[in-house]
Amino acid sequence: MSEAAGAARAGNPGGQRERALFRHDVAAAAVRLYADQGYEATSAEQVAAAAGLSRSTFFRQFRSKEDVVFADHDVLLEEAEAFLARRHEDPWEAVCEAAELVFAHFDGQRDLAQLRYQVVNREPSLRDKELVTTFRYERLFRRYLRSAVAGIEPIDAVRFAATVIATHNYLLRGLMRGEPGCDVARLRSELDTVKRLFRVGSRGDAEDVVVAVFPRLTPAADIARRVREALENTL
Structure with missing residues (x-):
């Protein structure tokens, strides 16, 4: 991505898709550098260069190499x-x-x-x-x-x-x-x-x-047995 293209994509308030692509591309460049070189060993300037941006444009769009x-x-x-x-x-x-x-x-x-x-x-x-x-x-x-x-x-x-x-x-x-x-x-x-x-x-x-109805005097053990058998038959 060239500096001019990156700045245009970042600064176009009506181009939400362009802005999304720009931020994705810069984030991708940063992540790949951090993976290859290590986070601490990679400077913001290196990220900006990999993304085709100047240092000033990078910091206008992203607060830090962490945020990117x-x-x-x-x-x-x-x-x-x-x-x-x-x-x-x-x-x-x-x-x-x-x-x-x-x-x-x-x-x-x-x-x-x-x-x-x-x-x-x-x-x-x-x-x-x-x-x-x-x-x-x-x-x-x-x-x-x-x-x-x-x-x-x-x-x-x-x-x-x-x-x-x-x-x-x-x-x-x-x-x-x-x-x-x-x-x-x-x-x-x-x-x-x-x-x-x-x-x-x-x-x-x-x-x-599930609602089950039994006569009032039905033994509790019989109710439990019949409910269990009914559930087992539905599984």
């Missing part, structure tokens, strides 16, 4: 916020779908996501930065729920947002470690389980209820 590792999260957060700003019939489902959008981004670039995971795991300062970034998503989700769900208790918004984020991050780390089955379909299934646990959402939130 997570540069695409700024765009993802904006996209998640824009998605939640739309009208949604089911706010709980909307939060889950926003989490899926973020996951899908990394699922689409697994090689880079796995390389970043290795780099971040080696550097305590990057792990701390990752925690801060994760909290920004949680804060967005709980703020949205408090505005979209009438009468919601603040702690319920916190609980649900935190559980969605924890579920998302568990599977994302699995994806970054190359574990099988860590994909968007699995995340969607697990988030459906989260909604059932919280008894919220318009899909998959109803639990099966």
